[in-house]
Amino acid sequence: MKKLILPILCATLLFSCRKLDQPITRDYTDAAYWRTADDALAALASCYENLSDDVYYFGNEALSDNGYVSGTGFRAVSLIASGSYDPSNARLTEEWKYRYTCIRKCNIVTTNIDRVPGLDSTLKRRILGEARFIRAYSYFQLASWFGDVPFYTNLITIEEARAITRTKRDQVLDFVESELTDIRSALPVNNYTGNGYSEKDKGRITRGAAIALAARVHMFRSEWQKAIDDCELLINNATNGNYALQNNYTNIFTAANEFNNEVIFDIQYGGGRTHSAQRSFLPQTVALLRSTLVPTQDLVDDYIMLNGKGIRDASSGYNENDPYTNRDPRLNATILHDGSTVTDFDGKVQTILTKPGSVPATNSVDDQGASPTGYYFYKYYDRTATNYNSGLNLIVLRYADVLLMYAEAKNELGQLDAGVWNQTIRALRVRAGFNDAGATEFPGAGQDALRTIVRRERRAELAFEGVRALDIRRWKIADQVMNRPVRGIKVAGGAFRRDANGYIIVEDRVFTNPKHYLWPVPTFERDQNTNLGQNQDW
Incomplete structure (x- = not known):
């Protein structure tokens, strides 16, 4: 046009x-x-x-x-x-x-x-x-x-x-x-009854979507109490829709489990409408195309340990030589790293090798068509796609986001207590697979420490769902986090530009405030x- x-x-x-x-x-x-x-x-x-x-x-x-x-x-x-x-x-x-x-x-x-x-x-x-x-x-x-x-x-x-x-x-x-x-x-609630709706109308906008989007707008404007009020219309409240966390985090993003009751609003695909972006974020050996949209080392570093501690905490148990062990299970559900396994479109299980000198080198940082950071996005990989063209719906709002907005808004008003924690952060972590009390029990920290926890939880839970860019802008931290170089995996040598700790520097970024x-x-x-x-x- x-x-x-x-x-x-x-x-x-x-x-x-x-x-x-x-x-x-x-x-x-x-x-x-x-x-x-x-x-x-x-x-x-x-x-x-x-x-x-x-x-x-x-x-x-x-x-x-x-x-x-x-x-x-x-x-x-x-x-x-x-x-x-x-x-x-x-x-x-x-x-x-x-x-x-x-x-x-x-x-x-x-x-x-x-x-x-x-x-x-x-x-x-x-x-x-x-x-x-x-x-x-x-x-x-x-x-x-x-x-x-x-x-x-x-x-x-x-x-x-x-x-x-x-x-x-x-x-x-x-x-x-x-x-x-x-x-x-x-608008109808998400059982698609009343107001002229039926099962065939799944995917249309519901009352819950209007409420959840309003909460997101309130969060963007730092209208904390208004965001809380909207979230409470959906949390443990079936009047405006029956929403709940799915038992398995990975299953949320599969074609077999579309229209589950964690999804509040998603962009509809399938039938005559498909998308092929996964060819640009999967390893070359899986999607047979250059890998151009890739995770950063900074994202990987923000996933906590199973004991609830960040990897920079001296008592976390993090081992830089074995960096992906005992980490938040959502890391492996979202990102492929060196040693990850993935079933390709032909049903073959591949081991993804990203370190320099790997054999074969196809998915390693040595190859021009491979991920320059040594990581690949895995969430939204759709093995059912025909010719790589996926009909998988893209989720804009889900119940986990409502819980995270609620926890954040409560904390900003100094109201994040054990009860709110259990409804929100604990529920998300237990669903993810955490069972250590250090990760699941209310830490009893002050508002600033809780803010760090909530924001980190939001990043881990919603990574690769398109919300981080606006989050860092509404939090006014974009001029901090986007003024850092894009980093990849740690390497010992080779023709790579590296930082003082040996991590690949892929690109310098500038964000002016x-x-x-x-x-x-x-x-x-x-x-x-x-x-x-x-x-x-x-």
């Missing part, structure tokens, strides 16, 4: 069929549309297509200290992460266009739904609720990355788009919070609209 400011869609509406995992395949003119409920549902399905894609979802990990992308893949996120980008960067330019395309689609639904004759009132409220959620989610993404952004809920013209100014971030986020509260009664806490308004948009202005220092 031709690029237009904000981007404005042309008069021909491009809508998919009702099923959420199918690509857009049908064209309609405006005059012949909005005649039946199926027309409205098809228009709504088009909104779902712009919630996210795999390039954004996985690429976001490399916008944090969790991951690294070599080259210009994933829309040049490596340039953003290194601090060497400008307003013409592909990722931020595409993000702006992508989100406003989605907003436009949602505004088409909210503006035109009254044209459908005889539309059932309950179904109408539900369709509007879903469209408003998707629009709110898009505005949250825009405000998170860009700060002040153009804001509108009607179908503006190209001329209006070329003159619109930016609305303050807080005003946009106020709207997002208001929308997510107002639509709750129109306050400049890099907001992305610049894209050059293309400012060329079309001189009223947009620019963010500080850009």
